[in-house]
Amino acid sequence: MRRWVLTWIAPTSLALVIVSAGVAQQDPIKIGVIAPLSGPVAASGNYVRMGAEIARDWINARGGVHGRRVALLVEDNKSDPKEAAGAAEKLIARDQVPVLMGAWGSSMTLAAMPKLEEYGVPMVVETSSAASITKRGNPWVFRISPPSEMEALGLEKYLGALGIRQADFMAVNTDWGRGAVTAFGDMLRRHNAGIGAVEFMDQAATDMNAQLTKIRGAGGDTLFLTTSVEQITLVLKQAQELRVARRIITTGGSSSPSQLVKQAGAAAEDSYHIVFFMPWFPEAMPDPNLAKAFVDEWTRRGNPFEGLTEGFRGHDGIATIAEAIRIASRAEPQAIREALWKVSLMGLNGPIKFEKDGPAGRESGQSRPSIFLVQIKGGKAALPAFLRK
Amino acid sequence: MEAFLQHLLNGLLLGGTYALLGIGLTLIFGLMNVVNFAHGEFYTLGAYLTFAAASLLRVNFVLAIAVAILGGSLLGALCERVLLRPLRGESIDTTMLVMIGLWIATQNGELLAWGGVAKSIPHPFPTAPIVIGPVSVAPLRLFVLAAVLVLIAGSHVLIHRTRLGVAMRATFQDRETAALMGIDVGGIHTLTFAFGSGLAAAAGALLGPIFLVYPSMGDLAALKAFSVVILGGLGNFAGATLGGVILGIAEELGAGYVSSGYRDAVGFVIIILVLLVRPSGLFARAGRVG
Amino acid sequence: MQHGVARRSAIVLLAGLLLTTPFWLPNPYHLHILIMAGIFSILALSLNLLLGYTGLLSLGHAAFFGIGAYTSALLALKAEWPFVAGFVAAVMLAGGSGYAIGRLALRLRGAYFVLVTISFAGVASLVSVNWMELTNGPLGLPGIPAAEVAGFVFRTKRAVYYLVLAVAGLAYLVCRRLVRSRMGRAFVALRENEALAASVGVDGARHLGLATVISAGMAGGAGSLYAHYTRFVSPEVFLFSYTVTMVIMVVAGGKGTLAGPIVGAVIFTILPEALREATSWQWQMLLYGVLLILTLLFLPRGIVPALTAWRDRR
Structure with a gap:
């Protein structure tokens, strides 16, 4: 009898208690972020996180959204699709975030997407470029990065x-x-x-x-x-x-x-x-002042300069979400989704505005990002000769 | 034809690197019977130590490699004393799982310590390739190939021609008898593991400058090392060398003439085929059991 | 007599606990963790048949899981087979590939068997990535329908929980039946001393072959459940990390015991999630590795055998 209790029930219930512990806070507006913070592409994931943190701090410095502070709940997807789905589940069901940003790699984003439909929570996709992401008829997906096409x-x-x-x-x-x-x-x-x-x-x-x-x-x-x-x-x-x-x-x-x-x-x-971002010459970006401020803030924080071409994605994703919450004037998934369609915003990359993509009636949102070409010349990134004036 | 010669040369160079990965593991896996999943982590450690010495402390490239080998050996000795010695006599699965734990912990420790951004190790060799007729090769790769041959020959001499080597082989063939003969069995275990780990660190130190240094670099290295050891036969240096070269050339030709998507499958298929025909590796001596 | 009553009431208590879980643990995230624990319990039970009872260290078990997942997913999507038929096909196809590996096991032992199984899983994984026409390659297979049995659709987490619980319970009973039969004793005899076993008339070839077939089939069944639960299968199901997770569960839980793999599966599914809660992401996997090492240094035979020994000492 004791053996049974010990070998079966004790470890199980102990483990469940560990998970159930910890109470979520209510006050700030929570935004879930899923990024590869460990594993083979950890560097890129961390740059996105750094960019997102700058956006969060800027928004909070301006007084937050409708007077409420913005908090990021960052989860590591370990560069693994299964973990990406698990992280989405955790952020939505456990932490009750009304909106997500993620999940860097296309396979990770695709794995997290069924969870968005299951729970009805929108996600802004900041990096992934597989065409299928916006073609699957998942109306909770809003992409600001360009698909390969x-x-x-x-x-x-x-x-x-x-x-x-x-x-x-x-x-x-x-x-x-x-x-x-x-x-x-x-x-x-x-x-x-x-x-x-x-x-x-x-x-x-x-x-x-x-x-x-x-x-x-x-x-x-x-x-x-x-x-x-x-x-x-x-x-x-x-x-x-x-x-x-x-x-x-x-x-x-x-x-x-x-x-x-x-x-x-x-x-x-x-x-x-x-x-999609040129930190070497911010004056050439669609919003030079914003680009300049971001590059300065990034360097001031001691973040590596080479991470900027990735880090801007985190900023634009969070800025898009904050704008949607402002339009919705409440932090609820359905309201944020509707508001995302109304977002019209100048990001670091350029204007962000969503158009319908995918099967009729179940469209995903796809923005039209700006695309730039640079060339490495003399050990520096430069505009190609045919683009220089 | 031009492409074929280049493929062959590529395969040979790649095979050299695989052999280097295999010789350290053939001691630990082949002789000590430890399924060492942390082997790749000693490889990573060697690469990071070289990076730290060569890039941060700016010491001489060759000295940096020596520092890495020393560091790898010392840490290997420590691991054996702390993690493996208490488990001697437990099953091979238990020690394997401890090494899996070490693998997970150290890889994430490296991520914490160094960050995820890949590092590149500076080296004194010119980057312009040496061109010989239709083929070309980087000077650094030739240096590494030479270093690999020296390390393999040195290890072979150590194991087969010295008293220490005799003591090692005796210990892992028959522990009790070896102990009766007055061999410090515990010390030999520590020393062998340290030696194998040092070789893994050497591989990291030599290959780090060719490739890049990042926390998960050891995963692929460990997988290749296991393949090489099995192909060559457990505990066999010459076998590991040949196994490495065969694997390197097969992968290169497979990717070149069959399909690059199936590149790694070539190695797997060769392992399966070889083991079907010769169940104890290509060059195993009779009577050696895994 | 007293012992029998106590034991029976413990079983009833445990069964009651498991059957009512969705009612006192309604958060879908927690149910999700338990569903994954259930699927991994099946995998760990199946690996334990090889690792714990026959002593064959298979490090390619993710291949059987992946083959099961893809079989079930492809049959549902391309041939519109019902879930039950797809599940049976997944078990059979995975079992069939287990048979091939079992044949190899007759010739190879120890380290060599390890490498053959790793290689087999490696080839299976590369086929899933590169055979675009069949598997859709790295894009994976989305839109797999939810499991359906006799008209009932397992769409909610609660329903899937009971489905997985039922299959895991079945897997447990199969294992228990098997290891307590003549055949189970033959497995152990082969593990302990193959020559001796052969000399008393144990047919090694037949038994090892059968063990790998049953084990692989169970892993295939787990794959089918996984595919119909996550509704999305991609080549990642073949990843070596799945195999590593299974080995951790079996060995740390206690190989060669019936409860060990399940206890291991539950603990090592919950542990990473608990660490997610307890620490920041930088420390999660580092602590996971350290905890694994400590578990084995203090309990080298695994958790369940240690608890059993502790009880027997008292």
């Missing part, structure tokens, strides 16, 4: 200046990488550019020589590269070792040119990068 369209206007005749692709083997290959491939085909080698790499891979040797033999003039900044660093270094002479264009906005300059050195020279 939009990014490809953003590059379209520079095609003439770049003069791409045949492109090769190298991408991380996830929905993000595969989506980018499809989107940019379609755009290039419309302009009669050839598609050469299409190579994938595992998320954790460090040696990409095999793929690069193949690309070297494919004979294109441009290599489109879609992956995390860590793997971009490795690919650039290994491409230099293998003498893969190509124009390299990275997509996805997570390439952090400043970090590439630091870590890939000369191998990063001349490469092009699609970014």
Whole structure:
């Protein structure tokens, strides 16, 4: 008998007591944030968190939203989709947050999305670029980052200046990488550019020589590269070792040119990068004053400069949510969702305003972010020659 | 043809790095029978120590590598004394799980200590590749290949030609007899684990400058190390070396000529096939049991 | 006699506790944790059959879980099979792949078996990522319908809780029946001394093969439940971290005992969530690792055997 109590009931009930402990506070408006704070993409997730914290402090310094302070409840998704779904469940059901921002990677966002529908809580998606996120008919999703298709369209206007005749692709083997290959491939085909080698790499891979040797033999003039900044660093270094002479264009906005300059050195020279925020020349951003203030605040806090191209997402996401709560004038999920459709805001990236996307009647919100192209020249990020006046 | 030669060279260089990962583990896993999931963490530690010495303290590159190896060995000795010694005699699963705990704890400790941003280790070699006919290679990679050969040869001599090596092999073949012969069995355990960990740290120190240094870098390294050890046969240095090269070339050719998405599958399939044909690895001596 | 009554009342008490949980623990987040604990209990029970009773260290168990999840998801989405049929197919297909691994186990032991199982899971994972036409690759399979049995749809957390509880209970009974039968004793005999077992007429090939088939089939069933609960399957179900979690549950809970894997599953599902509450995110996994090490240093045989020994000493 004792044995039964000991082996079964005691540990179970003890564990349940631990979980049930702790009481949530009521006073400030709670915003849930899901980001990869540990695991392979921890650096990016932490930058987003830092940007979100700046937005929160700015809002609170201005007196909060309708006189109530804003509090961020940040949960780590450990760069793992299962954890992302668990974090969403925890934030919504346990902490009762009325709105979420997250979850960086597309697979993590996709895994968290069923929870939004289940509980009826809106989420602003700040980074993920898989097309499917807004095409699934989940009316609780509002994305401020561009899907790969939009990014490809953003590059379209520079095609003439770049003069791409045949492109090769190298991408991380996830929905993000595969989506980018499809989107940019379609755009290039419309302009009669050839598609050469299409190579994938595992998320954790460090040696990409095999793929690069193949690309070297494919004979294109441009290599489109879609992956995390860590793997971009490795690919650039290994491409230099293998003498893969190509124009390299990275997509996805997570390439952090400043970090590439630091870590890939000369191998990063001349490469092009699609970014959504240009901290090197805030005066060229749609709202120069806001951009300047953000860059200053970021540096004042001692956050690494190379994180700015990622960190701005956190700011824009939280600013969007705060604006929606202001319009809704109450912090309730349904009201915030309706208010998100009315948001019209100048973010760091540019104007944020949601349009309907996905199957009729169940549309998700998709903003039209600005897309910028920079080039690394002389160890610095610069506007490409054809954009300089 | 040009591409094939380059693939072959890439595979050889990659194989060298795999061999380096494998030789430390072949001692710990092969001789000591510890399924050491924390092996990759000693690799990570070696890389971070090299980074700290070379980049923060600005000591000489070769000295930085030595610092990393020393640090890895000392920490390995500590782990053996604190975590493994109390569990001697427990089943292989228990020690494996303790090493899993160590793996999780240290990886997250590194994230806490260093942050998630990848670091790159400065090194004195030129970045411009050496071009030989149709193929090219970075000088740093050649240095690493040479260092790998030296480490493997040195370890082989230590295990097979010295009194200490004899004591090690005796201890793990027959503990009781070894103890009766006056061998300090406990000390040998500590020393072997320290030596294996030092080799893992050496691998991190040498490969860190080629790749990048970040908290989860050890995961892939540990997986490759296990593959190499199994391919080569447990406790066999020459086998681990050949196993590493075979794995490296197979992956490279698989990615080059089959599909880059299935790159890592090539290694897995080779392991399954090899073990089907030769259940104790390619180069195992008879009578060695896992 | 006295002992029997006490034991029976303990069972009734425990059953009552488990059956009424959704009523005194209504928060869906807590129910979610318990549902995951239930699914992991099935996985841990299934791994324990190999690890605890036959001594085969399979580090590819996530493959069976993933195969079950994908089988069930694909049959529901592409062939519109009902849940029960998909569940049975998941169990059978996972069991079938377990049979193949079981054949290997006849030739390989110890470290070599470990690596073959890791490799098998690795290949399965890469197939799920790269075979776009079948699995939808890294995009995963969304929109899996909720489980449905005889017209009843398990849509709410409460309903899923009872479904998982029922399947976990069934898995427990299967395991108990198995290890207390002649066959279970044969497993243990093989684990302790294979040559001796063979000499008294235990057919090692048949028993090890059967153990892997049943174990893999159970893991496949857990995969099917998981797919129909989360309604979304992606290649991450094959991740090595799932296997690691299962091993932690079995060994720290107490391998080779019936209660161990379940106690381990419950504790090690709740622990990360409890750490989420108790500390900031930087410390969660660090503490998790440290707690795991401490558990094993103080209770090297696992939690349940330690509690049993403590009771016997008193």
